[in-house]
Amino acid sequence: MNLQTRRRFLASAASVAALGGLSTLTPVVARPAWAAAPLRLAVERRVLEVMGKPASVFGIRQPNGTSGLVLDPGQRFLVDLANRAGEDTVIHWHGMTPPYAQDGVADANRPLIRDGASQGYDFEPRPGTHWMHSHHGLQEQRLMAAPLIVRTAEDRREDAQEVTVLLHDFTFKDPAEVLAGLTGGGAMTHGGGHGSGHGSGHGGAMPMMDHSAMNHSAMKGMGGMTMAAIDLNDVEYDAYLANDRTLDDPEVVRVERGGRVRLRLINGATSTAFHIDLGALDGTVVAADGNPVQPVSGRRFGMVMGQRLDILVRLPADGGAFPILAQREGERQRTGIILATPGVTVGRTAGLADAAAGPVDLSLERRLTALDPLSERPVGAAFTIRLTGGMTPYAWTIDDRPFGEHRPLTVRKGQRVSITMVNESPMAHPMHLHGQHFQVTALNGTALAGAVRDTVLVPMNGSATIAFDADNPGRWPLHCHNLLHMATGMMTELVCEQTI
Numbered sequence: 001m002n003l004q005t006r007r008r009f010l011a012s013a014a015s016v017a018a019l020g021g022l023s024t025l026t027p028v029v030a031r032p033a034w035a036a037a038p039l040r041l042a043v044e045r046r047v048l049e050v051m052g053k054p055a056s057v058f059g060i061r062q063p064n065g066t067s068g069l070v071l072d073p074g075q076r077f078l079v080d081l082a083n084r085a086g087e088d089t090v091i092h093w094h095g096m097t098p099p100y101a102q103d104g105v106a107d108a109n110r111p112l113i114r115d116g117a118s119q120g121y122d123f124e125p126r127p128g129t130h131w132m133h134s135h136h137g138l139q140e141q142r143l144m145a146a147p148l149i150v151r152t153a154e155d156r157r158e159d160a161q162e163v164t165v166l167l168h169d170f171t172f173k174d175p176a177e178v179l180a181g182l183t184g185g186g187a188m189t190h191g192g193g194h195g196s197g198h199g200s201g202h203g204g205a206m207p208m209m210d211h212s213a214m215n216h217s218a219m220k221g222m223g224g225m226t227m228a229a230i231d232l233n234d235v236e237y238d239a240y241l242a243n244d245r246t247l248d249d250p251e252v253v254r255v256e257r258g259g260r261v262r263l264r265l266i267n268g269a270t271s272t273a274f275h276i277d278l279g280a281l282d283g284t285v286v287a288a289d290g291n292p293v294q295p296v297s298g299r300r301f302g303m304v305m306g307q308r309l310d311i312l313v314r315l316p317a318d319g320g321a322f323p324i325l326a327q328r329e330g331e332r333q334r335t336g337i338i339l340a341t342p343g344v345t346v347g348r349t350a351g352l353a354d355a356a357a358g359p360v361d362l363s364l365e366r367r368l369t370a371l372d373p374l375s376e377r378p379v380g381a382a383f384t385i386r387l388t389g390g391m392t393p394y395a396w397t398i399d400d401r402p403f404g405e406h407r408p409l410t411v412r413k414g415q416r417v418s419i420t421m422v423n424e425s426p427m428a429h430p431m432h433l434h435g436q437h438f439q440v441t442a443l444n445g446t447a448l449a450g451a452v453r454d455t456v457l458v459p460m461n462g463s464a465t466i467a468f469d470a471d472n473p474g475r476w477p478l479h480c481h482n483l484l485h486m487a488t489g490m491m492t493e494l495v496c497e498q499t500i
Contacts, residue, residue, distance in 0.1 A: 038120065039069065042082040043089055043113075043134075043144065050239050051248060055172055058085055058144035060132055067166075068132060068146030073153045077125040080118055088112040089139060092434070093148060094306065095130025095290050095454055098123040100474025103434055105135045107475070112136060125150045126437070128290020129264040129308040131166065138175035140483055141270045143168060143244070149264060150290075160260040160312060163253050165337055167265070167326050168241040169272040178235055179487055182394040231391060231427050232330035232359055234271055234484055240328060240335035247351040250323075251337045257319040261339060262286075263311040265303065265326075270483040273304040273360040273430070273457075274326035276311070277334075281322050283311040285368070289453030291437065292371040302329075302360035304430035306455040306481035315339065321346045327353050329360045359428070362443050362459060368451035374439045374467060380415035381470075387423040387431075387458060387480070387490065395488045396425065396480060402489025409478070410495045411470045417494075419478075420465040423458045429485060430457050431464070433494065435476035438466035455481055473498040 039062070046059045061067055071077065077096065083089055090112050092104035102121050106112045113119045133145035147164045155162070171178065243251045255261055263283070267274055278299045285296040287310035303309055303326075315322070319341030327334040332352040340346050389396035398406060411417050418441070421431055432455040440450030442465035458464045479491035 036076075036078060038078045038080045038122075040080050040082070041069065043085045043091065045084075045086060048143070048244055050170060050172070050241070051246060053172065055170075057142050058134070058139060060091065060144065060146040068148055070147075070149040071125055071151065073127075073151055073156060075125075075150075077121060077123050079121045081113065081121065082118045083113040083115055085139075085144070086115055088114050088136065089134055089144065090136045091132050091144075092135040093121075093130070093132055094432075095128065095148065095308070096123070096126050097435055097437065097472055100435065100472070100476075103474070103476070104132075105434065105477060126290060127152045128287060129164070129266065129310055130290050131266045131268055131308070133268060138179065138483065138487065140268075141171070141175040141178070143170070143241075145268045147264070147266060155262075158260075158262065160262040161255055162262045162264060163255075163337070163339070164264040165242050165266065165324065165326075166244075166268050167272075167274060167335065168244075169237040169269040169328075170239040170241050171235075172238050175270075179484055182234060182484060183488065184393065232273075233328070234391075234427075234482075237272070237333075240269075240272065240326070240333055242326060242335045242337050245335075245337075247335055247349050250335075250349065252340050252346050253337055255315055255339045255341055257341045258315060258317040260312060260314050263309075263313065263324060265309045265311065267303045267305050267307050267326075269305050271305065271485075273302065273329045273428075275329060275357045275360060276301045276303055276309065277323075277325040277327060277336075278311070278313060279323050279325065280320075281313045281315070281324075281339075283313045285364070286310050286312055288368055288451040289437070289455060291452040293451050294369040294371060296364070296367045298364075301364050302457075304360055304428070304455070304457045304481070305483075306430050306432045307453070307457075313339075315341060319344055323349045325349070325353075327357045329357050332356050359459075360457065362457060362462070365440060365450065365457065366443060366448065368440075369449055370439055370452045372452065373449050374416075374452075374469070377416050379418045379467070381409075381411045382418045382420075383409050384420045384422060385409075385492065387421060387425050387429050389425050389485075389488070389490065391426060396429075396482075396485040396490035398478075398490060398492045401492075403479075403486075403491040404489075406492040408475070408493040408495045410497065412497050413470055413473050415470050416467065417470050418465060418467045419494075420463060421458045422463045423460055426460060427482075427485075428457055428459045428462075429480040429482065429490065430455050431478065432481045433466070433468075433476060433478045435472045435474055435494070435496070436468045436470065438468035441465045441467045470494075470496045472496060 130148040321340040325336035
């Protein structure tokens with residue numbers, strides 16, 4: 001099987017011409033001499049200790065070592081990004097809706113950032129909890145990711161301490177060998193595109209999930225579904241991280257007795273969905289993928305790869321230590337941080353829950369309602385796509401076509417667009433659209449006025465319909481945010497043409 005690469009975006013001169021003037025754009029941002037000084041970020045290698053063992057990973061950091069960015073209200077995304085990773089890369093600003101040339105995906109019009117080079121960006125950022133990550137090779141699996149928070153004036157007025165948590169799944173092994181073990185092929189070739197495993201880590205095969213007898217405990221309470229009926233996870237990981245740490249040595253955040261905390265939770269895992277467990281605290285979801293929603297209360301919330309949740313919690317007046325946990329779906333493994341009031345001794349929190357978690361489903365999605373929904377207007381372009389492929393062979397596709405053989409979804413600027421995604425494959429898929437935010441308008445065929453977001457779960461044997469106004473010209477990837485699924489083909493494009 002030929003692994004598909006992200007560098008096959010513009011397959012013909014005709015597809016380039018469809019974008020009009022966009023075909024000549026590059027990501028380079030020219031600034032006048034009087035312009036404000038840009039913020040500086042660098043993609044670097046670093047050594048991270050995980051469970052007492054050193055691991056070579058990536059980071060995206062400011063000069064003072066801070067991971068990622070926090071922008072103030074009204075502040076532009078004015079950034080110089082230096083590549084010191086030792087290999088080529090490109091960084092996608094997940095959740096942003098920048099001009100096409102600055103999205104952070106390599107194709108015929110948008111080159112990779114070569115090792116040792118820098119790239120400038122300048123656009124108006126989208127408020128909310130977002131993140132940044134590599135969109136090249138399997139670098140994301142080696143922790144080439146960081147938070148990207150854009151605060152609003154309302155955030156500043158809110159009497160709440162902000163705590164950002166970036167979740168990861170982690171392996172000491174080479175991600176190229178992980179994927180090769182799934183596909184039955186050898187190590188991936190060094191080609192510079194999505195299939196490249198160059199620089200991704202040390203060699204060695206990674207344990208795969210036993211799909212003949214996997215997730216046995218996850219089947220409990222699932223209405224009699226058989227073992228063959230569902231696959232939740234592709235691989236076993238060595239650890240699960242919250243802000244780069246396991247529960248063996250978690251981050252402890254000091255908070256005020258009786259105070260409010262705004263948790264900005266980011267699922268940056270490569271192929272792991274999590275159940276967020278607030279334990280003894282009551283929480284209120286106030287934003288999904290950076291967009292405000294009608295408040296939804298609870299103590300447990302599902303979150304798939306690429307998604308973000310903002311959750312408000314209030315600490316009791318008498319204080320204490322409060323784990324904020326993320327448990328892998330179908331498994332007992334978990335990670336998290338600890339909120340602790342002053343003077344409280346923090347005890348140990350086990351890395352294994354008492355019981356395996358079930359699948360992350362649509363129960364939260366059905367409860368979410370956008371505070372700023374789409375206006376009522378006719379749909380000008382409607383599409384239905386099928387999520388296809390499977391475990392044997394390990395190949396994931398859209399409409400039975402891998403990326404590179406895909407049929408782009410072509411729309412005109414200004415059109416109301418509707419896309420229904422029908423999952424005919426044996427796994428769930430978190431589907432992410434670049435360049436636009438959409439409203440979830442139906443789940444499993446039932447209409448709703450759901451959240452505005454950029455990533456939605458399409459469960460096995462289920463469907464999701466999204467709608468948006470195509471106001472951002474360009475060639476925008478629509479793909480599964482399970483990196484291993486995307487690597488083997490589950491990606492297409494939305495082509496928003498500048499002119500009719």
